[in-house]
Amino acid sequence: MLLLALGAGYIFWSNHEQKLYQEQKYADSMALAATRKPVTPQQQIAGTPADSLRAIDTTLPPAYRGAATLVNLSNGELNLQFSTKGGYPVQANFDSFKTSAGAPLAYFKGNGNKLSFNIPVNGKTVATDQLYFTPEITALPDGGKQLRMTATVAPGQNIVLDYALPRRGYMMTASLRLQGLQKDLGAIQSIPMSWNTEALHTEKDLKNERMNMQVHYRHMDGEHDYFTISRTGQKSMDKPLQWLSVRSHFFNSTIIADKGFKTGNFDGKEPADSNIVATNSSVFAIPVTASNDYAFDFKWYMGPNDYKVLKSYNVGLEEMIPLGFGLFFFVKYISKWMIIPLFDFLSQYISSFGLIIICLTLLIRLLLSFFTYKSYLSSAKMRVLKPELDELRAKYGDNQQQMGMEQMKLYRTAGVNPLGGCLPMLLQMPFLLAVYYFIPTAIQLRQSKFLWSNDLSTYDSVLNLGFNIPFYGDHVSLFTLLMTASSLFLAIYNKNMTAGAGGDMGNNAMLKYMPYIMPIMFLGWFNSMAAGLTFYYTFSNLISILQQFIIQKFFINEEAIHRKIQENRNKPAGTSKWQQRLEQMQKAQADKTKTKK
DSSP states (O other): OOOHHHHHHHHHHHHHHHHHHHHHHHHHHHHHHHHHOOOOTTOOOSSSSHHHHHHTTSSGGGGSOOOOEEEEEEEEEEEEEEBBBBEEEEEEEEEEEEEESSSEEEEEEESSSSEEEEEEETEEEEGGGGGBOOEEEOTTTTTTTEEEEEEEEEEEEEEEEEEOOSSSSSEEEEEEEEEEEEEHHOOOSSEEEEEEEEEOOOOSHHHHHTTOEEEEEEESSOOHHHHHHHHOEEEEOOOOOOEEEEOOOSEEEEEEEEEEESSSEEEEEOOOOOTTTEEEEEEEEOOOOOOOOOEEEEEEEEEOOHHHHHTTTTTGGGGGSOOGGGGGTHHHIIIIIHHHHHEEEEHHTTTOOHHHHHHHHHHHHHEEEEEEEEHHHHHHHEEEEEEEEHHHHHHHHHHHHHHHHHHHHHHHTTOTTTTTTHHHHHHHHHHHHHHHHHHHOOOTTTTOOBBBBBBBBBBEEEEEEEETTTTTEEEEHHHHHHHHHHHHHHHHHHHHHHHTSOOOTOOOOOHHHHHHHHHHHHHSSSSSOOOHHHHHHHHHHHHHHHHHHHHIIIIIIHHHHHHHHHHHHHHHOOOOHHHHHHHHHHHHHHHHHHOOO
């Protein structure tokens, strides 16, 4: 029995030590992948002296000797160059897009998109970015192309990277295949995958690019989250991930795992180099099973942040486009269900995106015209009641409780809702916010010209100051100036048209001057925002002025309103539950004040 116990104890101890060894080996691999520094774009892809020695040493397996060459894979929209050293894409060009300077748009180049897997081979860990692959290109039935990169690490043992680019589009299917490595894979639970990226400066405003440089990810349960690199440099996830994405303002690079990633770590930085927006180093754990022909299948999207395109892949990629978040998360549904469909519909018939913004503004204002009319009608009713309100103020003076009760009584007998002018305006706010989020993210506006603006997706600078003004900037945006001027004019016009329509604001300086302070604040806030957005608000202000003038001139008759109010007074007065509750509160407050006296 003692021998049996000792034997069982020895077996248990051996298994425990083996498990600890395997866990430590996996942790070391993850740590090694996380600490490996990416090669800068300035370094040449091929040819260190060690590489040259390997190229002539015929005793090494093929994967450890050779020279780096470039292999092209293109479909007219996405143009990729792969290096035979590492077997990953080292340059991506978007043929339909250019940089703000008019040059061909390279989303990354050199080693600015470095993908590597740490593979166990005969008891050692091999990083695929140090291996040499043999390329083979074949045609696909749909007209696309497939690139197979094979690295032979030992006789009968291969590491294979497959990439398939369709005839059109930006989504590439890929897979990592490990052949003849069943014994090594049986000793581990996962493989570390490292992905190092460098986003190149392609837009007009580097500061805005860095503000929009984000890492997005989606868990296997469908939960989407993100962080901005300039604010949150490092992040770790212990929940399985479906996909991970490095997203710039208008483009993104996303890896989607068919079976998910087990865990992941991100490390993003803003470099001093103004040609690079941000860098990101990611390490993820890929689940493995012991197999003689193991495959890890994934998809790789490299392309524009086009809502319609991203949504077509049905994995939630469209969630990385910020259409509303935080307190205003609900406005994204207005964009998804109304703004974007309208925008896409108009784009089929109108080539100028400036004209599309005009049409979009008119359609939204037409949709909200009923609420606008109700707001102006309520203001007109309040103006008609102004003389009687003045009498009440003179009669009750500083007795605010009694004044409030009599005021509500007057509103009730006249059939006037004191909130009738506010609620319709509040109902318009979600639409204004939806446009505020949508226009700066619409890639269709990128480099679209209208009037004096060369690019509706960024600010329109008519004068570069050469120096920076705090809270304003180093340039002058004409659309922002026009937006501010029209907002001030609208505030003055509203003040004249609604004078006496509500409570007395004479003693409240903040309420009195806020309509004039806000446009001045917006002058600095919107100076660096998209010209398409400031043009939308400018045109919307002009429509508001015209709309208000027409309604006041042709649709509202204050004499008829006065007669209607008098008719309402002769009817039995009905009290709404809201008015009853308000009057009860005011009466209770008045009784409480009397008791104190």
